[in-house]
Every structure is written in structure tokens, then in C-alpha cells.
Amino acid sequence: MTEIYDAIILGAGAAGLFCAAEAGLRGRKVLLVDHAEKVGKKILISGGGRCNFTNLGIAPDRYLSANKHFAKSALSRYTAGDFIALVDSYGIAWHEKTLGQLFCDGSARQIVDLLLDRCAQGNVTIKTSEVVRDIAHGDGRYTVSLTSFTAQAPALVVATGGPSIPKMGATGFAYEVARQFGLKVVQPRPALVPLTLAGEDLLFRELSGVATDVVARSGKTAFKEAALFTHRGMSGPAILQISSYWQSGEAVHIDFCPGHSADWLVEAKAASPKATIRQTLRERLPQRLADVLDEKLGLEGILAAQSDKALRAAEARLAAWAFHPNGTEGYAKAEVTAGGVSTAELSSKTLESKRVPGLYMIGEAVDVTGWLGGYNFQWAWASGWAAAQAL
Template identity: 50%
Template sequence: MKQYDAVVIGAGAAGLFCAAQLGQGGKSVLVLDNGKKIGRKILMSGGGFCNFTNLEVGSNHYLSQNRHFVKSALSRYTNWDFISLVVSYGITYHEKELGQLFCDEGAQQIVEMLETECEKGGVEILLRQAVGNIQKNAKFFEIQTACEQFQTENLVIATGGLSMPALGASPFGYKIAEQFGISVIPPRASLVPFTWKESDKVFSNLSGVSLPITASTRHKSFSNQMLFTHRGLSGPAILQISNYWEMGDMVEIDLLPNENLIDVLQELRQSSPKLQLKTVLSRYLPKKLVELWLAQKMLNDQVIAQLSNADLQYLEQLIHRWQFLPNGTEGYRTAEVTKGGVDTDFISSKTMEAKNVQGLYFIGEVLDVTGWLGGYNFQWAWSSAFACAEGILNKR
């Protein structure tokens, strides 16, 4: 039976980064993954350009049952620390919007950087290794794959959540947690598009139409682009608000967040009463959206002069306070992350070690930590991995 100082299960962002830190710190490290290649989710992220962190990172950008849990790790390995590593490899990057940093040449650069970092530490990586059984005796964890057995004092679970099952996502990490008496907050798809109710499917005719909006639910609001799709609503603003949405919640959408429609229409009612309502609204909103919506409300041929004050109030609510009730979400298939996961009450925020099982660690998305859209989930991967490695390296 081969023995290592640490075994990391999961060759994604958190697992590779943790393994590299441990290896370079002098530990013998094995990484196991059931996939054909390392960093599969990294390669898919950010449209293939990997939104690897954000210029502004704070605990307020994360959701968890314990909102203070992320603070320690984020403060000890910051976004600037990872940016420095990226720069040291000559990887050029750009800010897209809202502090989001992307590789100029592609996500493969981040994967290659992590692979090189692992090589520097002498990390052994074994792929296509489905872990079957894990047991713990007084000192060691014993890990059984289809054809080999491994032994370690430090077992790191970096298997991610349930999002993007096509890339090999599974509940493995949650099952290990439960095996060792650690609770799991029920997982669900997050940073995910909404789907139409039957009564709203007429809007699928607007597929491809995009516009800036403000979406709100549960006292949280996000302003960014929204995209109509065949299945429902997507785009950055919708993905962000999905983090806070619960089934049955209404989402309020302001389709014209930078204008006051009432003021515009009242002024035009005086100055240009013969203007068609459709013409006016098309100055501010996509024409296809205006035509569909006004046809639905039988206002398509109205001129401004015909609008009563009640009509103005109705239009104001329609445009600025559209009450959208999602049928649900597109689920894990298209979700960027998983909300919920290993309960952080059972985990040390300083080292990521299970409080009740010495030598067992959980890092990255497998934990009940969900970041906003925009590089925050990758930063959590780097920060939690570093905290874990530091904890193992500092063990007496």
C-alpha cells in the first residue's frame, strides 16, 4: 500500500492549488481524479478564458449559513496573491467589467500554470481513478480505488459540487462528509438561468434579445444584462439573483433602470401627443420586446395623447416593476455553481479541517460557500486551498 503525506481527491482548481502548495512545502502528495484530464471546469469557465478572480473581493460576495466562515481564508490568501502568481507566469489578463479578470489567451494558461506548480512540488496525479472506499484507523485514512490502495494522514476532499454533471460532477464529497458524521446543507443549482411558466412562454419568441436591467428578490438587487432565451431568462443579472432566489419567490425586474418612464411619457404627452407609444418605448427598449408586450396588453396602436394617468401607472409597473415568477431553474446542467454543501459549522475556518475528524479537510465548492458571479468562486478555491495547505504544513 502506497503512503503519502497528503492525498487530494479532485483535480480541479482547489485540489490542484492545494496539492501544489503542499508539494512545494515538502510533503509527498497524491491527487486522484475520476476524469480524463485535470482542470476540466477551469477550461470551460468564462467562455474559455477563465474569470480567475476579481479586483474587489470581500466576505459580502459570498453566501453561507455561516457568513463569517470565509473571512479568515480570504484574508490570508487574497486576490492580489493569486494575481501575482498569474503575472509571474507571464499570463496576461484583462478586466471585462465589475472587476472581473480574464486570461487574454485562454483558460488553458491557468491549467498549465497549476500543472507546473504541481510539478515543482513533485505532486503525483492519477487520472481515471474512481475512489470506491475510504476508511480511517487510529492514524491513517485508507483509500481504495479500482486497482490500488493508498494511505495518508491527511485527506483533502476537493470534489466540487453538483453543477455541470457533464464534466464529472457528483455527490462524492457530500457522501464522504456524511460518512464521517458531518452535516451537509441541501445542495441546489445556483448562478443558473430561470425557466418560463407556461403562461410566460410567449416570451420565448424574444430569444436572443438582451438589455440592461435591475433584478431584485429577498431585499437583494443586481444590475447588469438580462438575456431572453427559449427556456426562460438568463444573463449576468439573472444568474446573480438566482443565488438569493427560492422556489415560489417573485423576481421584480426593472427593464429601464436608468430612466423614469412616467416622466418621459408625461412630458411627451404635452410636447408630442401624436407620437405612437410603440415608437417612444422603442427608443428605450428592444423593439421586439415592445411590440410583443404592447400587443399582449392591447396597447399596440395607442398614441401618447390617449394615455390616461391610470395607463401611465400601469406602464410604469409593467416596465419598472415587472413581477416575474419563475417556473424553476435550468438545474445543474447549466448552473455555474452549487449552493449548499458541507456544513461549515463542522469545519475549521482557519485550516478547513473537520472539527470532529483529525486529518480530514474540505476545500472549494464542496463546502457551503457560494460566491457571486465574477471570479469569486475561483478566489474561494485558491483561498480555501491555501488555508488547508498551510494548516497541514504547520501541523506538529
């Protein structure tokens, strides 16, 4: 027996749940399917279990895509303010941490419960532990063969995300569906991911556990946040952010003394001529990091013994210390996936395929990747909402 729906949504993560609820509330008969035993698994672990559900600084230029304009339509029509109003309507208390990041005071479970309640109001049929065996398209309908039944609908929404965090069941399934229907895929890669170090940078791995505020740069892009040294390389918010922009073979430049005046070491020599570089760095940086940087700078003796030229060279190096990552920690540690279904294939207004009527791609499956801090959740809500209005 084949079950008939108005829309079949594959993937019960943030984008899929929200799209299903919004379509259901518009009176559509919706089937939401996931291969996992429970819905919203990534939501539950996000933000340290408190779900960084959006950001007050949402703007299209904070998203990476081959088409930097693609996200504008959806983000402008379903805003952070819209989702905050929804959270408020459920009495969910929240707080802003840093840089506009909003978290639940309680638990990420509150966001999942909100989405499930909205799905229930929209009479959405939710089926978990269902693996897609086959997808066929003909006569204006999609036929999806699942583990225990078959469903048909004129619309199919793919919201299965990317392959980041495979231990949560993440796969590249969305790309398989895209290719089945002839849609181009921008090469996926891990994003918001720790970088690994080797070669001359190995010394810094000995600083595992040391964190400090820096400015991390790759090309013309820079982020001022904390960096953390790990036993494999570098992590922390500044590094995760810059990893999305970093290309293999390029250097990442770190400013270890952001906010310092241009001649701060020269000024330090005038103020404390008998101090050493190491002592001066220890006043500004964690001791272990200061000692390693001092060793690499190689300026022996007290500040008074150094020429202004040598001190300015040290300042310049500390302001743009070049690291040469040999890779990343991969999808296992990546918070999201960059790349994905090409935006050239999709309508920016509805997220529907331009060439295959009734086929929609939303959320992380699409080549739209946000900054760290709630941006990717907002893309999930906005893209899910945009597709739901067209179903």
C-alpha cells in the same frame, strides 16, 4: 502495496490543484487524485475558454452561505491580489472585462499549466482515471482504495466540487464522504443557472435571443446586468446572478428601464404627445421586447390620450415586472452548486473538520457560493491555500 503520503487530495479541479501545489511547496508529500482522465477540465471551459480566474471586487458579502462570516478568514489571507501576482509571475497576460472580472488574454490552458507547474515544483504525485472505491479511517490515518492502488495519509482533503455540469463528470461525491464521517450537508441546489418560465410568462419565451440591460431583483438582492430571453425562459448575467438568491415559488422582478427618471413616460408625453407607448418603448428597448411589453401593458392610442396616472402605473410595472419562474435549467446548465458541506462543521481558518481530525473540505464542496465573475475561482484558491497551510 499501500503508498504512504502526508496528504491525499481528492479532486483535481481549481481548489484541489492549488491546495496540492501549495502543500507540496511546503515540503509535504502529496497525492492528488481525480476520476477524470485529465485535470482541470472545468477550468479549461470556464470564461469561454479564457478562465475568469478572479475578480477585483472580492468581498465576503458577495458569497452565499448559511454562515455569512465563514469565508472571511480564507478570503482575507489569500486575496485576489495574491493570485494576480502569481499569474503575473508566470507572464500570463490578462484583462479586465466588466465589473472587475479578470480573464486570460490567451487561454484557460495557461492557468492549468501554471497549477501543474506548481504541483511539479512541489513534487506532487498526480493520478488520473482513478475511482475511489473505499475510504477508511483509523489509527489517525485515512486509507483510500483506488482503481489501481491503495494510499494512506494522516490528512484527506475533499475537493471534488458539486454536481453542477454533470457532463464534465461532476457528482455529489463530496457529500457522500461528508455523510460517511457524520458531517452535515446543507441541501445542494443549482446556482448561477437560467430560470424557466411557464403559464402567463410563456409569451416571453417567444423572445428567444433578445437581450437587454435590466435590474433583476429577488427579495432585497438586485443585480444590474444583461438579461437574455431563451426558448425555455431567462438567462444572461443578471438572471444567473439572481438565480442564486431566488427561492422556488417566489417572483423575480425585472426593471426594464433602469436609470430612467421617475416620471419618464409622463415626460415623454409632454415631449412627444403623438407618440405611442410602443414607439416610446422601441426607443429604449429591443423592438421585439418593446412590442410584447406594449401588448401586456394594454395602453392603446397615443401618449396624449393617456392619463398621467395610467402612465405612472405603466412606469411602475416596467420598473418591477413580475416573473414567476417555475424552476431552473438544473445542474446541467448551472455554473456552480449552492449549499454543500455545512460550514458549521469546519474551521474557517483551515477548512478542517471540527469533529474528524485530518479531514478537510475545500472549494465548491463547501456551503460557500460566490457571485458570477471569478468569485468562485477565488474561493477555490483561498480555501485551497488555507487548507494547505495546515497540512
